Amino acid sequence: MPDPLTTPAAELPVRRLGPEDLDRCLALSEDRAWAREERKWLFLLENAEVYAIDAPSGELAGTVTLTRYGTAAAGIGMMLVATRYGGRGLGRRLMTHVLDAAGDATVFLWATEAGRPLYEKLGFETLGVTEARVGRLRAGDDPVLSRPADLGADLGADLDALLALDGEVFGADRAGLLARVFAFAEEVRVAEDETGLTGYAVSWRSMDTLFIGPVVAGDEAVARALVTDLARNADGLVRIEVERARPGLLDWLGDRGVSPAFSTSFMVHGGRPLPGDRTRMFAPLMIAMG
Ligand SMILES: CC(C)(COP(=O)(O)OP(=O)(O)OC[C@H]1O[C@@H](n2cnc3c(N)ncnc32)[C@H](O)[C@@H]1OP(=O)(O)O)[C@@H](O)C(=O)NCCC(=O)NCCS
Structure with missing residues (x-):
């Protein structure tokens, strides 16, 4: 060798x-x-x-x-x-x-400060900064505003609506990956109004921490509700990755006890636009994947 x-x-x-x-x-x-x-x-x-x-x-x-x-x-x-x-x-x-x-493909990553110089040399451009937030989220007596997803494969269940929503927001095919994520997940919750599904979010465990992501939501209030409801079962630390361009959500997390741990630069090769509607993507699944 x-x-x-x-x-x-x-x-x-x-x-x-x-x-x-x-x-x-x-x-x-x-x-x-x-x-x-x-x-x-x-x-x-x-x-x-x-x-x-x-x-x-x-x-x-x-x-x-x-x-x-x-x-x-x-x-x-x-x-x-x-x-x-x-x-x-x-x-x-x-x-x-x-x-x-x-x-x-449009290639993206989240870079540490150690990795960023190498990625810049290879043609990646920084589009924003993402904060990893960690803490015990205080849910207090907030009302429960989301419900567990029904992920049965039968037509008409939440699964179809959830995958359609994710397809619009993520803009690239990850239905197969999401099926694996749901099997790996602690909980999958959905939010809805009279028009149908307005958001979904997933929690999954790594070590002693409950990770929250992806969080897809029509607006920040829906994102907060999903995060709050998932964090109720954390039994310890939660972690979520949120862009600096969302100060409202970051302030709210800070008020609830979820503080900055470290930050990464979100970079895209050639600075190309990402597909989908990222205004409704409040947190990635994990920064290693997207
Ligand atoms: C970041 C990391 C993967 C770089 O690996 P590496 O094998 O040392 O990098 P390379 O030797 O291939 O360097 C590639 C180029 O980037 C440059 N570079 C690498 N790290 C640099 C740094 N910290 N500052 C400035 N330039 C740097 C090198 O000079 C080199 O330039 P060249 O190819 O034009 O000569 C490695 O330092 C590492 O594992 N760090 C800890 C984990 C980490 O943070 N990973 C990044 C996650 S996003």
Whole structure:
């Protein structure tokens, strides 16, 4: 196996990983002081394309994930290069690999400050900043304004309306992925008015935290209601990713005890517009996927 310390990065083979590589992914996360998010990594290994460069030790020298949404859009995440292999072009090699694989799709990602210079060199443009918010959300005696989704596959159930709403807002095909998300989820809730479904949101667990996302809603009041209702079952910390361009929602989260943990830059390759109607997308599923 080529040694990344002595082989030019452009010549290093890039391998597609599978669930059997879970422990290697967790070890690489730990090397960069990222949390051991076992459940999230497994979900990515099973539902996204995870690519890596191997190290001679049997460990991974670097990883990156690509989530395709049909041919229209693709999300990149989990860009990690082990500390001892940093600064040798492995990050560039992995990014170039997934950009090639993504073809004509509009490619987006959420960048840490460590990753942003590399992505800028490769043609990504920053469109905004996203805050990861973490805390125990105080629901108090708020009324319950959403209900659990009925995700039965029979025609006419919530599933059809929910997928139609998501298709309008996300603008690229993720019906297959959402089916897997619903199976992985803690709870899926919908909000509705006399016209039908006005929003939906999902909660899922990773480590001791209840993640809330995606949150799709007709307006901010609906988004708040969905978040509040999902957080009632948190039994601990909740986490949600919200753009800085939504100060109302961020202030409300702050008032409820959900504070800034870190921020990332939302970047799109070539600065291309994203499909769909993002004004109704209040939170992504996870920043590794979109
Ligand atoms: C970000 C990271 C993946 C970069 O990997 P890497 O293998 O060290 O990057 P490369 O050696 O391929 O660098 C690629 C280019 O970006 C530049 N670059 C990389 N990091 C940089 C930084 N912090 N500041 C300025 N330039 C930087 C390099 O100079 C290089 O330029 P060149 O190709 O024109 O010579 C790695 O530092 C890492 O894993 N960091 C911790 C985890 C993280 O934050 N990941 C990003 C998640 S969005």
